[in-house]
Amino acid sequence: MPKETGGLSLDGQGKPLWLSLELTYRCPLKCSWCNNPLDFEDYAAKELSTEEWKKVLRESRELGALQLGFTGGEPLQRPDLEELVAYADSLGFYTNLITSGIGLGEERLIALKNAGLKQIQLSLQATRADVTDALVGARAHARKLEAGRLIKAHGFPMVLNMPVFRQNIGMTGEMIEWAAGLGIEYLEFANIQYYNWALMNRDELMPTLEQVRDAEKVVQQWRDRLGKKMTIYFVIPDYYEGRPKACMNGWGAIHLTIAPDGVAMPCQEARVIPGLEFESVRDRPLAWIWHESPLFRKYRGLDWLPEPCGSCAEKEKDFGGCRCQAFLLTGDAGNTDPACSRSPRHQVVQDAVDAVARPLRFRKPLVRRAAGAMSTAFLET
Amino acid sequence: METIALSADARPRLSPHFMFRWEASQDAYILLYPEGLIKLNLSAGEILKRCDGERTVAAIVADLQAAFPGHGEEIAASVRAFVDLACDKGWLRT
Ligand code: SF4
Numbered sequence A: 001m002p003k004e005t006g007g008l009s010l011d012g013q014g015k016p017l018w019l020s021l022e023l024t025y026r027c028p029l030k031c032s033w034c035n036n037p038l039d040f041e042d043y044a045a046k047e048l049s050t051e052e053w054k055k056v057l058r059e060s061r062e063l064g065a066l067q068l069g070f071t072g073g074e075p076l077q078r079p080d081l082e083e084l085v086a087y088a089d090s091l092g093f094y095t096n097l098i099t100s101g102i103g104l105g106e107e108r109l110i111a112l113k114n115a116g117l118k119q120i121q122l123s124l125q126a127t128r129a130d131v132t133d134a135l136v137g138a139r140a141h142a143r144k145l146e147a148g149r150l151i152k153a154h155g156f157p158m159v160l161n162m163p164v165f166r167q168n169i170g171m172t173g174e175m176i177e178w179a180a181g182l183g184i185e186y187l188e189f190a191n192i193q194y195y196n197w198a199l200m201n202r203d204e205l206m207p208t209l210e211q212v213r214d215a216e217k218v219v220q221q222w223r224d225r226l227g228k229k230m231t232i233y234f235v236i237p238d239y240y241e242g243r244p245k246a247c248m249n250g251w252g253a254i255h256l257t258i259a260p261d262g263v264a265m266p267c268q269e270a271r272v273i274p275g276l277e278f279e280s281v282r283d284r285p286l287a288w289i290w291h292e293s294p295l296f297r298k299y300r301g302l303d304w305l306p307e308p309c310g311s312c313a314e315k316e317k318d319f320g321g322c323r324c325q326a327f328l329l330t331g332d333a334g335n336t337d338p339a340c341s342r343s344p345r346h347q348v349v350q351d352a353v354d355a356v357a358r359p360l361r362f363r364k365p366l367v368r369r370a371a372g373a374m375s376t377a378f379l380e381t
Numbered sequence B: 001m002e003t004i005a006l007s008a009d010a011r012p013r014l015s016p017h018f019m020f021r022w023e024a025s026q027d028a029y030i031l032l033y034p035e036g037l038i039k040l041n042l043s044a045g046e047i048l049k050r051c052d053g054e055r056t057v058a059a060i061v062a063d064l065q066a067a068f069p070g071h072g073e074e075i076a077a078s079v080r081a082f083v084d085l086a087c088d089k090g091w092l093r094t
């Protein structure tokens, strides 16, 4: 999330500058790359109440949090979103809403504006309705476009987020053109990370290196053409880079995520790692969880790093990569991220890349995020 | 970095959607914007505070020179450098 780390200075000084609140995992869509837990249905009954979320906001602001993302699931599923935005704004947060656009009618948009919401990140998967609708498993395209138009009409800055995979990577140019026409300031091509549902569908979703390079070229041409009118982010998947992401700027460094049930995590995916002791804000003060809990201390800083990271000059840059990816692909979260070419387990990433490049493969249908927590019948394609 | 010819009577102001304020927990001025956050050093904060769309670059320089006497040339140069950078990064508009 931090795009501007090279600015004048961004040093968390041990503070959780970036707070993400996963208000709910409920969502009317069924994206095959969703990074919510596979058992997302079980969270609906355990969601924090309005007052509990307010307490989280107060406590994290006291810890120095500044940027705040309301996310999910679909955060608009919470009828108290406006109330929480207003409260966060009064505490001095810069409030961002991360939404699929489903449920964002004009009335709510105005209420959110009045509550002090600063920015909206809208996801859109394709420029064509049939492609979007098939990808998200619902008739969503027209609603998303309408949401985009409304967001601009009400003067919000907007990040348009296109999760990128093989099925839509060829639409990069069209997407930029459409976004430019709407006057969108930030366009983010997010090469998806392969956790949870996305990992289950990895072989079908992962683009080939050639596709990635082509898209990169298209992005560069448009950057030259549009200049400062639009900022376009395009991040190459780490599977192809030979180096891991500097995941979350390091474990427990500047990012804090709270799950719907109040569990505090160093990143949204951390719960995939078994054996960690997760603590809920229902049971413990947030300051203790952030500063003292074994979970947040486990991979904080550089001292715990294994070889080859420990003696590697690049450790200050990437902190040995992503703990969740290390676990999912090597079985141990304490290993060097296998996306790194120096990892002794790099072959597992290489194998995934090779599998994608094989020309004649048997294609499996995408597994959709299965619904259960709510009825999506009205949206079925 | 490409330097834009910045005229002394330009009136820089904060770009829309940027929030500039003092943050006690950082003991510094900060800039908040969509998905981003910058902590400003002391001089950057003092300059940005004066970029209100009313004052010209020349007036900002004069103002700072009065507030911090004895650094005349240094202030003039750093205001120019900072306003250039901030325009280039999109924090300020002229
Ligand atoms: S990725 Fe799709 S299914 Fe998952 S929360 Fe977002 S919109 Fe809903």
Ligand code: SF4
Pocket (backbone or CB within 6 Å): A243, A244, A308, A309, A310, A312, A313, A314, A315, A316, A318, A319, A320, A321, A336, A337, A340, A341, A342, A343
């Ligand atoms: S060996 Fe470790 S520190 Fe070095 S580049 Fe690879 S992941 Fe980063």
